[in-house]
Amino acid sequence: MVAGLFSPAPAMTSNSRIELVCPAGSLPALKTAVDHGADCVYLGFKDATNARNFTGLNFDANAMREGVRYAHDRRRKVLLALNTYPQAGNWSAWTAAIDRAADLGIDAVILADPGLMAYAQKTHPALRLHLSVQGSATSYEAINFYAERFGIQRAVLPRVLSLPQVEQVIANTAVEIEVFGFGGLCVMVEGRCALSAYATGESPNCNGACSPGKHVRWEQTPSGMETRLNGILIDRFGDGERAGYPTLCKGRFDVGGETYYAIEEPTSLNTLELLPDLARAGIRAIKIEGRQRSPAYVAQVTRVWREALDRVMRDIDGFRVQPAWIAELDKVSEGRSHTLGAYYRPWK
Amino acid sequence: MNAMNAMNPMKLALGPLLYYWPRQATLDFYAQVADSPADVVYVGETVCSRRHELRLDDWLEVAAMLRAAGKEVVLSSQSLIESESDLKALRRIVAQADFRVEANDMSAVHLLTGAGRRDWIAGPTLNIFNPHTLALLAESGATRWVAPPEMSGAVLAELLASGAPQIKTEVLAWGRLPLAHSARCFTARHFNLQKDTCEFRCLGMSDGLVLRTREGEPFLTLNGVQTQSARVHNLLADLSSVRRSAQVVRVSPQGEHTIRVLELFRESAVGRLAPQEAFRRSAECMVEAPCNGFWHGRPGVEQYVPS
Numbered sequence: 012m013v014a015g016l017f018s019p020a021p022a023m024t025s026n027s028r029i030e031l032v033c034p035a036g037s038l039p040a041l042k043t044a045v046d047h048g049a050d051c052v053y054l055g056f057k058d059a060t061n062a063r064n065f066t067g068l069n070f071d072a073n074a075m076r077e078g079v080r081y082a083h084d085r086r087r088k089v090l091l092a093l094n095t096y097p098q099a100g101n102w103s104a105w106t107a108a109i110d111r112a113a114d115l116g117i118d119a120v121i122l123a124d125p126g127l128m129a130y131a132q133k134t135h136p137a138l139r140l141h142l143s144v145q146g147s148a149t150s151y152e153a154i155n156f157y158a159e160r161f162g163i164q165r166a167v168l169p170r171v172l173s174l175p176q177v178e179q180v181i182a183n184t185a186v187e188i189e190v191f192g193f194g195g196l197c198v199m200v201e202g203r204c205a206l207s208a209y210a211t212g213e214s215p216n217c218n219g220a221c222s223p224g225k226h227v228r229w230e231q232t233p234s235g236m237e238t239r240l241n242g243i244l245i246d247r248f249g250d251g252e253r254a255g256y257p258t259l260c261k262g263r264f265d266v267g268g269e270t271y272y273a274i275e276e277p278t279s280l281n282t283l284e285l286l287p288d289l290a291r292a293g294i295r296a297i298k299i300e301g302r303q304r305s306p307a308y309v310a311q312v313t314r315v316w317r318e319a320l321d322r323v324m325r326d327i328d329g330f331r332v333q334p335a336w337i338a339e340l341d342k343v344s345e346g347r348s349h350t351l352g353a354y355y356r357p358w359k
Numbered sequence: 360m361n362a363m364n365a366m367n368p369m370k371l372a373l374g375p376l377l378y379y380w381p382r383q384a385t386l387d388f389y390a391q392v393a394d395s396p397a398d399v400v401y402v403g404e405t406v407c408s409r410r411h412e413l414r415l416d417d418w419l420e421v422a423a424m425l426r427a428a429g430k431e432v433v434l435s436s437q438s439l440i441e442s443e444s445d446l447k448a449l450r451r452i453v454a455q456a457d458f459r460v461e462a463n464d465m466s467a468v469h470l471l472t473g474a475g476r477r478d479w480i481a482g483p484t485l486n487i488f489n490p491h492t493l494a495l496l497a498e499s500g501a502t503r504w505v506a507p508p509e510m511s512g513a514v515l516a517e518l519l520a521s522g523a524p525q526i527k528t529e530v531l532a533w534g535r536l537p538l539a540h541s542a543r544c545f546t547a548r549h550f551n552l553q554k555d556t557c558e559f560r561c562l563g564m565s566d567g568l569v570l571r572t573r574e575g576e577p578f579l580t581l582n583g584v585q586t587q588s589a590r591v592h593n594l595l596a597d598l599s600s601v602r603r604s605a606q607v608v609r610v611s612p613q614g615e616h617t618i619r620v621l622e623l624f625r626e627s628a629v630g631r632l633a634p635q636e637a638f639r640r641s642a643e644c645m646v647e648a649p650c651n652g653f654w655h656g657r658p659g660v661e662q663y664v665p666s
Contacts, residue, residue, distance in 0.1 A: 096488035098514050099521040126491025147486070148465060150440040152449075156469035160495075171542035176441055199539040199586070200439055203484055205509045206538050206579075209588055209659035212652070214509055216486060241658060244572040260539075265571040266549050266581065273570050273581070274545060353542040359554040 030296040031320055032090065032189065033313045036068040036303055041078040043306040045087050048317030052082055053090040053121065055219075055302065059101075060108045061092040062145055063302040064219030072111060079115050088118035092302075094143035095219045096124045106130050113138050121167070122146070123202060128161035141189070142166040145215065147202035151183035158186050165189055167298060169201045173356045174285060178292040187295035192282045193312060194300025195345055196352055198260050198275040206259055211241045222258045229254070238262070255345070281340055281349035283316075286323045287330045308343045315339050369602055369628045371621060372399035372529060374611040375435040375461075377537060377582060379561045382412040388612070389421045393428035395618045396625035399607060400425050401461055403435040403452070407544070407583045408445050409557065415451055422458050435461040438484045439540045439584065462501075472499045483507055483531060484540070488514075490523045497524040503607065505529040508536050508592065511656035515604045527606045532594035533620055534611025535567070535580050535587040535646075536659060545581040554584075565614030566646050577647050578660075590660060593649035596638035598627050601654070616644035 033049035035041035044052045055061030057069040070078065075091075082089045091112045097105035105127055112120050113135040120138060122128050123145035131138055144167040148154045157163045165187040168177060181188050199206070207221040208214030215221045226241040236248040238257035245262035248254040255261065260274040280300070282289065289297070297320070299312050315336045323330045341349060352358055373392060376385065392400055402425070403418045404410050413421070422432040436452050437445060452460055453470040462468045463482035471479045481487060481496045481504040493504060506515050508531050519528065546568055547557035561568075567582035569589055577589035591613075594601050601608060608628075610620050620641065627637035641649075652661030 096486055098488050099490055099518045100514070102489055102491070123486070124488065124492055125495050126489050126493075129491065129495060146465075147484075150446060150464075150466045152446060152466035152469045153440070153464060156465050156472075159469075171439065172441060173542075179443055198543060199541045202486060203438070204539040205507075205536070205659065206586065208509045208653070209536065209538050212656070212658040216507075216509065217488065243578060243660075244574050244576070247573050263573065264578065265573060265575065266568060269549075270573060273549065274541075274586070275543075356555065357553045359542050359544065 029290060029294060029320055029324065030088075030189075031313070031316055032296050032298045033309060033316075034194075034299055034302040034304065035078070035309065036063065036065075037306070038070070038074045038078055040302075040304075040306045040309045041089075042081055043310045044313050045082050045085055047310050047313035049087060049313050051088040051090050051118070051296070052078070053092055053298075053302070054078065055092045056108055056111075058104065058108075059095055059217070059219045060097075060105050062094050062143075062215050062219045063092070064095075065303050066224065068303060072115070075115055079117065083116070090119045090121055090141065091117045092121045092143065093127065094121050094123045094145040096145075096216050097127065098217065106134075109135065109138070119165070125157070125161070128157065128163065132161050139164055142186075143202075144169050144191070145202040147200050149200065151180045154180065154184050154186050158184070165296065167191075170197055170280065171200050171353050173359070174288055174292070174354050177289070177294070177354070181293045188293070189296035189298055190282075190289060190294050191280055191300060192286075192297040192316065193340065194279060196275065196278060196280040196350065210243055210259055222256075227257055261345075276348070277345050278348045278350050279340075279344035280352045281337075281344070282351060282354055283319055283336060283340070284332045285351065285354055286319055287327050290323050290327055304343070311339055311343055369605075370398040370431075370607045371396055371624055371628070372607050372609045373397040373401065373617070373621065374531065374534065374609045375401040375403055375405045376612045377406055377585065377587070378565060378567060378612070378614070379407070379410045379412065379559070379563075379583065380565060381563055382417075385413055386421070388617070389425065391618055393425055393430070396621045397430060397610075399431045399433065401433045401435045405435045405438050405463055406540075406585045407561075408437060408442070408448065409554070409559070410561075410583075412562070415448065419455065419457070426458075432458050433461050433480055434458045435482065436463050436467045438463040438482075439542070440464050440466045441542060461505075468496065468499065476500055478502055480529075481505065483537070488518075490518050490521050493518065493526065494524045497526045501526060503527040503529055505531065505609065506605075509653050509659065512597070512600050512604065512654045513656055519604055528604055529607035529609055530594070530601050530605040531592065531609045531611065532598070532601055532624070533609070534592060534613060535589070536592045536650075536653070537585055537587055537611075538579070538659075539586040541584050541586070544584050545586065546583050549581065569647075588650065588659065590647050590650040590662075591645045592651065592653070592659070593638065593641060593645065594651055594654055595623060595627060595641050596634050596664075597651055597654055598624070598634050598637070602628070613646065620644050
């Protein structure tokens with residue numbers, strides 16, 4: 012299909028392994044993920060170098076050292092998200108984080124910024140590079156650019172492609188493809204969303220934060236519970252309604268005189284039922300979102316996905332989604348509901 | 360003021376049309392642009408591959424007409440590339456040699472570098488936030504770059520002061536801010552339609568579809584798969600600080616008064632209008648209240664007046 016350096020990735024065979032990549036916002040969450048069957052755990056430092064820069068979350072160097080030891084002792088991998096965009100004035104914080112990752116024996120760094128990729132490639136040639144979802148690479152032409160330039164070995168796809176589009180990417184690149192399987196759903200192309208920056212001044216790209224808690228206000232008013240982000244009304248809930256966190260793309264707004272979830276409902280991505288198709292397409296890893304979530308969430312979600320992945324790798328044709336899995340996952344889903352997102356074309 | 364103008368002449372650019380207008384309205388608009396103060400004009404569809412009132416050949420005709428009128432013309436490419444047909448369209452844009460190309464996705468950068476092009480523009484969606492990434496793109500053939508709209512003036516100045524390569528800088532200084540892209544079409548969603556059968560409902564919404572909070576405050580603008588601010592990013596009052604970093608200043612097309620806006624920027628740039636006066640006169644050209652927070656390192660929605 013395309014001339015280039017790369018031969019297509021090998022097709023899924025019954026013994027190809029798909030890695031389960033689970034989130035850890037703390038050392039207890041990391042241990043929980045490992046104990047419940049994660050192949051890889053991804054995490055970040057306690058600062059703006061990663062896209063889940065939330066108060067009380069993430070790792071200092073000591074916790075990370077212990078986490079790496081815990082995972083490596085059990086032959087699991089640790090991936091470090093350094094997936095925000097450094098600026099001239101804070102560049103050295105990001106390069107120092109890459110140096111620390113290499114020192115700590117991190118198995119791969121997940122990067123979005125090309126400048127940082129060049130730094131990592133030059134300074135730590137043995138360090139494995141993954142292209143973050145924040146890099147917004149939605150086509151094999153984009154992915155192959157990062158591969159040719161910086162030697163990235165894996166790319167995480169933004170949550171915007173339909174299943175046939177995912178297949179098309181995989182068929183035209185040698186880079187391993189990782190997709191999101193479960194968790195909070197970004198409706199916008201990751202890395203291309205400045206909605207939070209517009210409302211609060213803090214963005215996923217530069218600050219590692221979306222709709223950050225310090226700008227949130229909950230207020231009981233005569234017309235209901237109101238949730239605001241930096242003063243902007245994101246939603247209002249009646250007595251019988253469960254008031255959700257004001258993530259700004261998941262509020263109810265008025266368009267043309269009609270009030271509804273104009274961008275997206277508060278819902279989670281859940282692709283369990285697509286697992287055989289994703290496996291046949293040749294994905295090499297499936298990612299669970301939620302570094303900001305509790306160890307209990309990590310335990311529940313990792314357990315279900317471990318079981319599902321083992322089933323699909325053992326008997327792809329006989330794979331059936333177990334109702335108990337869905338029930339378990341819906342308990343921890345945003346809005347207690349789930350969607351296939353863009354994998355399912357009509358969602359678009 | 361005049362001394363600075365002599366040192367740093369400002370080019371005025373008209374960004375790509377982000378909305379979907381009927382064919383004749385679009386052609387009429389660019390006929391006016393030919394006589395406008397714009398030095399640079401970006402043409403082409405950047406938002407949605409389903410929009411087809413003008414196809415690439417039509418855009419090339421518009422481009423040729425504008426060039427004949429003395430404009431520097433750039434072909435803009437689509438920001439979100441999803442399908443093989445998106446890539447085909449991109450390859451056609453890269454393959455033509457008559458006009459420079461604005462790369463709005465790394466797939467375009469890959470194709471342009473693969474074709475050996477050394478004259479392209481790195482668009483505002485490439486997430487260039489530091490001098491190292493900017494240098495990489497400059498080495499790859501970019502001769503101008505557009506700063507991400509969320510970048511503040513101070514961060515931009517710092518970037519340019521810290522060993523940035525020889526490359527021209529462009530800053531978006533007018534228009535509803537392009538804030539996000541999605542696979543989902545929010546205009547189709549509003550009409551309970553799917554994107555694949557959207558009935559082209561965005562056609563003729565000259566400035567998109569306003570989204571308000573439940574208190575009635577205009578907040579965002581739905582423009583198909585793109586989400587914009589409701590407020591109009593307006594840096595007319597900040598033009599002096601913009602010009603300290605940027606050689607090219609971009610105005611984004613809107614339903615009405617675009618030419619007047621270009622004139623206000625030109626008059627201000629040549630010193631015929633003081634920045635505050637230009638800003639004051641621009642009130643009649645705005646579909647919503649102004650904002651300039653991003654430029655001042657604040658929430659983009661704010662209108663910040665330095666004290």
